[in-house]
Amino acid sequence: MAEDRAVSAGQRWVLVLASVGSFMVVLDLLAVATALTAIQRDLGASLADLEWTVNAYTLSFAVLLMTGAALGDRFGRRRLFAGGLALFSLASAACAVAPSAGALIAARTVQGVGAAVVMPLALGLLNATFPPHRRGWALGIYGGVTGLAALLGPVIGGVLTQALTWEWIFWLNVPIGLVAMPLVLARVKESFGAGAATDPPGLLLFSGAAVGLVWGLVRAEAAGWGSAEVVGALVGGVVFAGLFVLRQTRAATPMLPVRLFRSRAFAAGNAVIFLLNGSLTGAIFFIAQYLQVALGHDPLEAGLRLLPWGLAPFLIAPRAGALADRLGERPLVVAGLTSYSVGLAWLALVSTGDAPYLSLVGPMTLGGIGFALAIPAVTKAVVSTGAPGDIGKASGAFGTMRQLGAAFGIATLSAAFSASGTYATADSFTDGFRTAIAVAAGLTVAGVVFGAMIPKAHRRL
Template identity: 35%
Template sequence: MHKWSALTAVSIGTFMLLVDVTIVTVALPAVARDLGATLGGLQWVLDGYALALAAVLLASGALADRHGRRKVYLGGTVLFAAASLLCAVAPDAGLLIAARFLQGLGGAAMFATTVAILSVAYSGKDRGVAFGVWGAVNGAAAAAGPIAGGLLTEHLGWRWIFLVNLPVSLVAIWFTLRGVTESHGRASTGNKLDLAGTVTFTLSAAAVTFALIRGGDAGWAAPSTLAAFALAALALVAFIAVERRTDHPMLDLRLFARPSFSALMAAAVLAQAAAFAYLPFTTVWLQQFLGKGPVDAGLLGALPMSAAAFVAAAFGGRFLQRVPPRWSIGTGLLLIGAGALLQARLTPASTGAALIPGLIVVGLGVAAVLPTMASAALAAVPNERSGMAGGAVNTFRQLGFALGVAVFGSIFAHRLAGRHAPTDAVNHVVAVAGFVALAAAVLVLLVVRTGRPAWEAPAAPKAAEHPVVGESV
């Protein structure tokens, strides 16, 4: 069996499920026309997937430990493919949003096993290379989504952005069967599904996202908005109470007593929001106000970032894995912030090319942040909690995208409703993203003290030794 077959299997699946976070962005105008979706509905088409992905990642890890990481990865891929087919044939926005939630569940089952599969398959410097490639795939996938979406939407129709997942899923399944060895968790450490924690976390995340989207539509003092915020707070309190009392929490809250871990989780949320969550709104500006087609919108709105992230990660990934995470992540966030602020200088006479320099800088920052974020979290916690830490990074990253879309959507809608120029609305959204990234950079540089290079984070035990249960993500 080829040395890198497991990495290939994980990379294909990861690329597909992360592309689907952003592939819809350039198709939003076409979806709105065909299905009569409102701005709020379009935000849910994006957030439904990201929320489901975030909400069940850690719970999926417990299932993977009990039933087998390879088996759960394959099951998630099958569910993802089936949900993609449902998305493609959805007759209205409501069913499309529901199918996107199902897609997120399948994606979570896949994503939940990626770190464990790589940790079991590789160690030492090979593990650093594997995480570097996987991180490059993470960054390139999220930014490449709008490009693929533009090509498919313009030439075949928006439904093909989901149909294309069917053959890719088959390829991922083939490589998984060929190259991934089954592994489980140790029964002695517990691998029970934390159902109460999963439900309360999901409810809190969904309620706060609804409140943010609803606030932009109905007003921040509207009863429905205030009720959603109250429900989110109550669910969060319930989640904390559940996690503190259960013997097998999906997220051990004691990890947050470590300043470095807490800072990295905050950075995961803020980095994903700042780097990617504004892209739907620059895409709307390019298509609806500049008259660009989906392909041009995807190329102008994402290709510079995607290319810069991929090239920088490919050539600098091994070096970054040897730099203390505080500096690689902090510097990357500074670049993301600077790149966003470069884009926030549009005028009514600006063309789409005005976004390119800033997108390139953001891409360089993404290449520095994403490849080291997960392994830095592993290095910041005890060895027996390394899998849970990796899963938490993925969870908080996707939550950051969902919340970012909701917040930026409210800002965008508010500026347009105030009869400001579309360029002014885009400038405000991207400027907020820039300041968010800069704040995250300051937090990481001041607080994170994980001294080990990311590739020296301890490897998980081999499959025959039964890696730690409940922490496979």
């Protein structure tokens, strides 16, 4: 038993380097949010430019996740992971030296491409390296580091923007990536997915589906849900998605084997992460603004006041992963999502235009405990479904659903906010904020339903 639980040097290197890759991607995603005002001032960016500073990254990230996973399976996960780190680092440097808003948006697009390679292959390497009975523990550590990035992102963004300049948010990635890349090549064992060929028609169809769906979601608030642009993009995305599924049933080497969906753990787990990440991303987006617009804090103060939200995942996620190994995934997913939804409902009730900060600590902490329990468990449920050769494909699908959920969550919560609030006054913003957070709680309750569908034990397909 002790030998079964021992971790080899090779496994430790994979865990550390996969976690570093995830840390870079998540830290950058959240740190940028606190620098948008400074970017607008220095580059003369319009509101649309600021939106695309975020959306360009989200779009390329979500669209290419499955492609990154498929290419890693074909050409080697280690090799592509190192290449993704290099691309992400170079794009970060390009963001830092961007002379205009257009150049920054272009560099952010390339940065999203790098992130789309790094994230699924970090997860693929991790799951290929650790056996099923230790996978939950490893995913817990990985999730804890990712939670630390979420915890520190707004704080680091505020500190660097106020103490130095916004460019340092991007410069921070460069030395980390340049150190990590040769270590990956030297310390990580190469692994491949099942089959030796890719599916170019599948790649094109999936890319079309992802572009349509993400474009429609990120443009919904600005252009309107009923606009021809948004409706056309969403309908086109759905059509391409249907064609992609049809292609996967006939392809000799499918990007995403349809047999994976025969597993309730895979199907229900992907639905859970879609809803949970939608709720989580949208809630963080609005909580950070609530602390500034309604309660009057500056970016650094707002980042520091978000600490209870991220502290629980950092402390709990490693233990939650180990519990998933012992108890199974379903109890932790259901308990975690229930805790998170209660925390959000509590937050919606206590939020006012002059709410004392201490009244927010309890619901943020409860919410953090909830998703810290759920995320490692649902990750293990999804990626442990298939045979070892399918891990990359399962990881890519999981990452894609996570990013689509993020775009869906921000779009849905923004629509809920606009229906009952504005940015005109603290009270008006609070009205919209409470509605948006209530919708986030509702998305999580729907996630509980799907979480209950995850079987107590599931077999590989």
